[in-house]
Amino acid sequence: MELGPHNWGRPRDDVYGSYNAAAGGCKMNTQSPIMTGTSVIATKFKGGIVMAADNLASYGSLARFRDQERIVKVGERTVVGISGDISDLQYVERLLDQLVVDTSYDCEGTEIANLEPANVYEHLAYVLYGRRNKMNPLWVACVVGGVDSKGECFLGQVDLLGVKYKSPSIATGFGAHMAVPLLRRLIPDEDRFEEIDEKSAVDAIDECMKVLVYRDARALDKYTRVVVTSEGVKITKGVQCEKMNWEFAETIKGYGY
Numbered sequence: 001m002e003l004g005p006h007n008w009g010r011p012r013d014d015v016y017g018s019y020n021a022a023a024g025g026c027k028m029n030t031q032s033p034i035m036t037g038t039s040v041i042a043t044k045f046k047g048g049i050v051m052a053a054d055n056l057a058s059y060g061s062l063a064r065f066r067d068q069e070r071i072v073k074v075g076e077r078t079v080v081g082i083s084g085d086i087s088d089l090q091y092v093e094r095l096l097d098q099l100v101v102d103t104s105y106d107c108e109g110t111e112i113a114n115l116e117p118a119n120v121y122e123h124l125a126y127v128l129y130g131r132r133n134k135m136n137p138l139w140v141a142c143v144v145g146g147v148d149s150k151g152e153c154f155l156g157q158v159d160l161l162g163v164k165y166k167s168p169s170i171a172t173g174f175g176a177h178m179a180v181p182l183l184r185r186l187i188p189d190e191d192r193f194e195e196i197d198e199k200s201a202v203d204a205i206d207e208c209m210k211v212l213v214y215r216d217a218r219a220l221d222k223y224t225r226v227v228v229t230s231e232g233v234k235i236t237k238g239v240q241c242e243k244m245n246w247e248f249a250e251t252i253k254g255y256g257y
Contacts, residue, residue, distance in 0.1 A: 003053060017048075017138050031139075033084060033085035033088075033139045034059065034060075034085070034087075035058070035059055035064065035065075035086040035087065036054075036057070036058050036086065036218070037053070037054075037057055037058070037070045037083055037199060038054065038058070038083060038173045038174060038175075038212075038218040038219055039053070039054070039083060039171055039172055039173035039175030039176075039179065039212055039216065039217055039219065040052070040053040040070065040082065040083050040141075040171065040172045040173070040175070041053075041170070041171040041172075041175045041179045041183070041205060041208050041209070041212075042143050042155055042169070042170050042179045042205075043155070043168065043169040043183050043186065043187065043193070043196075043204060043205060044153045044155050044169070044187070044193040044196075045153075045197060045201035046195070046196060046197060047151075047153070047229050047230065048144065048147055048153060048198065048228050048229035048230070049145040049153055049154075049202045049203075049227075049228050050198070050202055050225065050226070050227050050228075051071060051079055051081050051143065051145050051205075051213055051225070051228070052071075052081075052205045052208075052209055052223050052224065052226070052239075053070040053082075053083075053224055054070075054209065054212075054213075054217065054219055054223040055067055055068050055220055055224060055238075056068065056220035056222075057086050058218045058220065060150045060235070061216075061217070061218075063220070066220060066222065068086065069224060069237075070082050070224070072093050072116075073207050073235070074094055074096050074099070074115055075115035075120075075146075076226055076233070076250070077146045077147045077229075077230070077233060078094075078116070078117045078120050078146035078228070079144075079145055079146060079226050079228055079233060080096060080120065080143065080144050080145075081143040081145075081171040081226075082140050082141070082143075083140065083143075083173045084138075084139045084140035084160070085138075085139040085140060088138040091138065092124070092127075092138060092140060092142065094184040095127060099120070100115065110137065110153070116146075116148045116149065116154075117144055117145060117146030117148055117205045118148065118156075120146075121144040121154070121158065122143050122145065124142050124158045125162050126161040127159055127160045128140075128142070128159070128160060128161070129161070129162025130162075132160065132161045132162050137161065138160060140199045141157065141158070141159045141160065142157065142158045142159075143155070143156075143157050143170050143171075143172060144156050144157070144158070145157070145228060146228050147228055147229060147230050151226075151230050153193070155167065155168065155170055156170070157170050157172065158207060167190075168192070169183035169186070169187055171183070171208070173216070174212060174215065174218075175208065175212055175216075178211055178212055178215050178216070179208035179211065179212060182204065182207065182208050183204060183208065186201070197229065198229075202225070205225065206225075206239075209223050209241060210242065213241055214244070221237065221240060221244060222238060222240055222241075224236065224237050224239065225239050
């Protein structure tokens with residue numbers, strides 16, 4: 001038998017002749033996410049940003065892991081929320097850790113690396129676009145948020161193709177359909193986020209997470225919420241949605257009933 005990793009389990013060509021030549025060899029790229037995380041939602045407010053992501057990693061329709069963190073702190077005032085394949089999420093997390101280490105070397109040991117949110121945003125865009133060009137994309141969508149050294153808020157998204165955009169309110173996954181309209185009701189225009197205080201932004205994010213639990217079958221009622229201001233990153237883990245009321249489900253008609 002052929003012992004090469006690309007040909008495990010197939011007869012040797014030099015002994016038995018060409019075998020299954022039309023198949024073109026096995027495909028080594030991962031194109032089908034197995035363990036996945038759903039929406040990340042975020043919005044700006046005056047002086048900072050709020051971001052939230054639930055703690056569920058789903059194996060298809062199975063709620064497999066309920067303690068998966070999907071928001072990564074990068075530097076002092078930058079966070080990255082990641083939706084999509086959990087293994088690719090872990091790979092991106094290692095890339096960001098290495099980015100912090102490499103930046104720290106430039107500081108010559110005198111200060112902690114403080115990566116600007118825009119730098120992390122551009123770095124991820126190049127990484128994801130490069131992987132897309134190799135026809136082996138990282139199956140993730142990344143939301144980058146933070147406050148730069150000038151005190152300006154930053155919020156942007158990069159998808160698995162390397163496509164990027166910035167907005168005062170952003171959501172991935174099902175949240176792009178369910179949460180963004182609610183957040184845009186809070187901040188209808190690009191410059192209006194300066195009128196929103198931290199409490200209003202946090203309340204809006206909590207309301208969006210509650211809606212997603214009701215509407216998204218891959219969402220969980222326990223989530224991590226992060227607030228980033230010029231003072232730093234405040235992470236609140238294990239936030240629980242208020243008691244859910246499913247009595248209305250009995251009145252739903254349709255789907256063959």
